[in-house]
Amino acid sequence: MMPTCRDVTRKATALDEGALPWLERMALQVHLLMCAHCRRYVAQLRLVRRQAATLPRDAAPGELQAHVRDWFKHRTP
Amino acid sequence: MSGQSLDPGGRYNGVTADAVARHASAALPDDATLVDALQAGDVDMFSAVVDHYHRSLLRVATTWVRSKEAAEEAVQDTWLAVITGLPRFERRASFKTWLFRILANRARTRAVRDGRLVPFSALLPEGTDDDDGPALERFAANGQWAVPPSAWDADDPEAQGLRKEVGAVIARAVEALPPAQRAVFTLRDIEGLDAADACNILDVSETNQRVLLHRARTRLRAAVEAHRTTR
Numbered sequence: 459m460m461p462t463c464r465d466v467t468r469k470a471t472a473l474d475e476g477a478l479p480w481l482e483r484m485a486l487q488v489h490l491l492m493c494a495h496c497r498r499y500v501a502q503l504r505l506v507r508r509q510a511a512t513l514p515r516d517a518a519p520g521e522l523q524a525h526v527r528d529w530f531k532h533r534t535p
Numbered sequence: 536m537s538g539q540s541l542d543p544g545g546r547y548n549g550v551t552a553d554a555v556a557r558h559a560s561a562a563l564p565d566d567a568t569l570v571d572a573l574q575a576g577d578v579d580m581f582s583a584v585v586d587h588y589h590r591s592l593l594r595v596a597t598t599w600v601r602s603k604e605a606a607e608e609a610v611q612d613t614w615l616a617v618i619t620g621l622p623r624f625e626r627r628a629s630f631k632t633w634l635f636r637i638l639a640n641r642a643r644t645r646a647v648r649d650g651r652l653v654p655f656s657a658l659l660p661e662g663t664d665d666d667d668g669p670a671l672e673r674f675a676a677n678g679q680w681a682v683p684p685s686a687w688d689a690d691d692p693e694a695q696g697l698r699k700e701v702g703a704v705i706a707r708a709v710e711a712l713p714p715a716q717r718a719v720f721t722l723r724d725i726e727g728l729d730a731a732d733a734c735n736i737l738d739v740s741e742t743n744q745r746v747l748l749h750r751a752r753t754r755l756r757a758a759v760e761a762h763r764t765t766r
């Protein structure tokens with residue numbers, strides 16, 4: 459049973475996570491080879507994932523920093 | 536409170552907000568270097584770690600406690616537990632796995648004490664088909680795309696600007712995710728923990744974890760798409 463485009467969008471994470479049985483995985487990969495729209499969709503999900511890993515980090519509030527630095531200094535020999 | 540006197544000559548003494556912000560976004564060293572420094576009492580490294588994980592810790596804490604104040608207290612409890620536990624930390628897990636385990640533990644404890652524990656299982660959504668991918672209307676009856684995804688992906692000629700834009704949309708949209716999706720997405724995609732560690736920290740099955748991750752990525756992708764079509 460060949461997966462539809464709709465199936466691909468529903469199973470993209472399971473595919474990336476290696477959570478699908480061999481036959482289903484092969485069928486999805488064949489679909490992706492043939493379908494540019496689904497390739498784009500899956501690429502966009504992966505782009506979201508990649509960008510999440512590089513989100514800028516805000517500083518913690520100064521008050522929290524002051525507390526934890528104080529604790530840290532008093533507990534480290 | 537006088538933050539200045541706590542740290543003579545250190546980063547809170549005459550350091551500009553801008554410099555502190557830069558400090559926060561700097562990548563942390565590898566785990567061995569990091570833990571060596573912390574165990575040796577490097578307080579500036581500790582500050583960098585506190586900055587680095589602050590937002591993610593808050594986000595995951597709100598899985599079990601509902602108020603911002605309770606989450607902030609859970610994060611504070613976590614750092615105290617980290618400081619106390621550091622000398623005995625044996626590096627069997629990565630530092631960040633250990634950190635988020637402590638956070639989960641502290642947040643649950645606090646929620647129980649306040650009589651406000653939200654069990655993670657209660658956050659598992661029933662979910663509809665629309666949570667798992669683009670709405671049904673975007674597909675023809677045979678399951679093929681009727682309204683295919685708009686063109687933005689890594690092949691885009693404006694890729695650099697695109698990545699920045701995607702990052703900005705995600706940073707906003709992640710806060711609006713349902714709590715369980717937000718927690719899984721934070722641990723897996725923002726912090727880069729593996730599935731087994733995320734399941735362990737959140738006390739959720741591997742299947743549910745994967746469903747939540749998929750729904751989170753699906754929503755965030757849709758947020759970027761919406762942003763790019765309405766700008």
Ligand SMILES: [Zn+2]
Nearest residue numbers: 462463493496
């Ligand atoms: Zn397709």
